[in-house]
Amino acid sequence: MSDSGADGRDTPAPAEGGAVSARMSPDRQASHFRRARQAREMEVVEDYVELIADLIDEQGEARLVDVARRLGVSGATVNKMVSRLSEMSLITSEPYRSIFLTEAGRAMAEDSRARHHIVVALLRAVGVDDENAWADAEGIEHHCSPETLAAFERFLEKHGK
Amino acid sequence: MSDSGADGRDTPAPAEGGAVSARMSPDRQASHFRRARQAREMEVVEDYVELIADLIDEQGEARLVDVARRLGVSGATVNKMVSRLSEMSLITSEPYRSIFLTEAGRAMAEDSRARHHIVVALLRAVGVDDENAWADAEGIEHHCSPETLAAFERFLEKHGK
DNA sequence: CCAAAGATTTAGTCTTGGCTAAAAATAGTA
DNA sequence: TACTATTTTTAGCCAAGACTAAATCTTTGG
Numbered sequence: 001m002s003d004s005g006a007d008g009r010d011t012p013a014p015a016e017g018g019a020v021s022a023r024m025s026p027d028r029q030a031s032h033f034r035r036a037r038q039a040r041e042m043e044v045v046e047d048y049v050e051l052i053a054d055l056i057d058e059q060g061e062a063r064l065v066d067v068a069r070r071l072g073v074s075g076a077t078v079n080k081m082v083s084r085l086s087e088m089s090l091i092t093s094e095p096y097r098s099i100f101l102t103e104a105g106r107a108m109a110e111d112s113r114a115r116h117h118i119v120v121a122l123l124r125a126v127g128v129d130d131e132n133a134w135a136d137a138e139g140i141e142h143h144c145s146p147e148t149l150a151a152f153e154r155f156l157e158k159h160g161k
Numbered sequence: 162m163s164d165s166g167a168d169g170r171d172t173p174a175p176a177e178g179g180a181v182s183a184r185m186s187p188d189r190q191a192s193h194f195r196r197a198r199q200a201r202e203m204e205v206v207e208d209y210v211e212l213i214a215d216l217i218d219e220q221g222e223a224r225l226v227d228v229a230r231r232l233g234v235s236g237a238t239v240n241k242m243v244s245r246l247s248e249m250s251l252i253t254s255e256p257y258r259s260i261f262l263t264e265a266g267r268a269m270a271e272d273s274r275a276r277h278h279i280v281v282a283l284l285r286a287v288g289v290d291d292e293n294a295w296a297d298a299e300g301i302e303h304h305c306s307p308e309t310l311a312a313f314e315r316f317l318e319k320h321g322k
Numbered sequence: 323c324c325a326a327a328g329a330t331t332t333a334g335t336c337t338t339g340g341c342t343a344a345a346a347a348t349a350g351t352a
Numbered sequence: 353t354a355c356t357a358t359t360t361t362t363a364g365c366c367a368a369g370a371c372t373a374a375a376t377c378t379t380t381g382g
Contacts, residue, residue: 018215018218018274019214019215019218019219019274020211020215020274020277020278024295026227026230026231029231030230030231030232030233031233031296032295032296032299033208033231033232033233033299034233035296035299035300036204036208036296036299036300037369037370039300040201040204040300041338043197043201044338044339047194047197050181053180054180054181057180058180063359063360064359064360064361065358065359065360066187069187069191070187070190070191070194071191071194072191072192072194072195073339073340073341074340074341074342075359075360075361076340076341076342076343076360076361076362076363077339077340077341078360079360079361079362080338080339080340081338081339084338084339095347095360095361096346096347096348096359096360096361097360113180113181116181117181122287123309123312126283126287126312126313126316127312127315127316128308128309128312128313129308129312132306132308132309132312133309134185134193135192135193135196135197135306136304136305136306136309138193138194138196138197138304139196139197139200139201139303139304140301140304140305142300143297143299143300143301143304144297144301145293145296145297147289147290147293148284148289148293148294148297151284151287151288151289151290151293152287152289154288155287155288198339198340202368205368205369224329224330225329225330225331226328226329226330234369234370234371235370235371235372236329236330236331237330237331237332237333237370237371237372237373238369238370238371239330240330240331240332241368241369241370242368242369245368245369256330256331256377257329257330257331257376257377257378
């Protein structure tokens with residue numbers, strides 16, 4: 001991770017309309033891709049945790065079968081993920097019992113939820129219709145850095161909200 | 162995939178500030194998650210294809226080693242992905258030669274690139290700084306539906322651009 | 323023209339996040 | 353209580369996308 005700049009070739013035509021990488025060092029670009037890959041790794045975890053929090057708040061408990069139904073995956077898949085989330089200390093669960101969030105899990109859920117709402121609000125504020133705002137926010141929320149979220153909030157503050 | 166609506170429970174407190182799912186049927190939510198999962202599957206493919214296009218445009222050819230460097234992954238990883246992209250008829254490649262895009266690949270790259278630019282422009286328009294706009298766009302671009310992109314363009318049209 | 327450097331390929335491993343099918347436990351009801 | 357339905361768990365499968373190490377091919381400088 002230290003071969004900055006100077007790559008043998010002569011960087012021809014700056015290509016102003018096209019290539020994204022035309023204005024970026026390989027290193028900087030690589031780090032962006034790494035960041036995106038990292039975000040992708042957390043996506044699924046955050047989705048599960050946020051949904052578990054929703055279920056607890058709505059129905060008083062989070063059952064595996066409900067998580068599966070809402071996520072659109074099989075029960076077996078949820079079960080395996082529950083083990084992982086336990087290992088990550090985001091939830092606790094005993095055999096054949098429903099799922100609870102740890103402090104860390106609850107915090108992650110709150111965070112996710114807040115991001116989700118900001119993203120939906122921003123999408124709506126720039127003219128995206130409801131259905132698409134909700135659907136796309138599900139993916140977008142995981143890729144917004146704190147700085148980007150902060151900018152969204154400032155924007156919403158200024159522009160009506 | 163047909164157990165719409167009516168889920169045994171009584172849906173208590175609407176919970177207006179919190180749970181995302183509070184205003185959405187399990188089905189609708191599941192389909193949002195499915196959409197996000199699908200987008201996630203295409204992300205990597207699009208990243209590779211877009212980057213290959215960039216390299217071809219900038220340097221006249223896309224070498225495996227350059228793709229690896231810019232993406233921040235190993236050469237072996239790129240090599241395996243090249244096989245997959247070939248099978249998907251997005252690129253062509255002969256052993257030990259550099260990589261070319263098919264028509265479909267070129268089209269996908271153009272598409273990706275356009276989305277990328279729109280997303281960056283929108284982020285900047287709502288006040289995100291350059292570095293974060295570029296970094297976050299790398300992840301966000303893959304989760305914007307055509308409708309959302311169209312809304313972004315309308316917004317940029319109206320607000321300076 | 324040939325040896326070293328550089329690029330590509332192959333082989334084998336790992337984790338994640340899905341799936342199905344079937345077994346075991348719990349819950350609900352006649 | 354016993355039977356049935358539901359839920360949870362287990363086992364085993366698969367593909368994607370990353371890795372390292374080592375083999376093979378190409379390019380290049382002396």
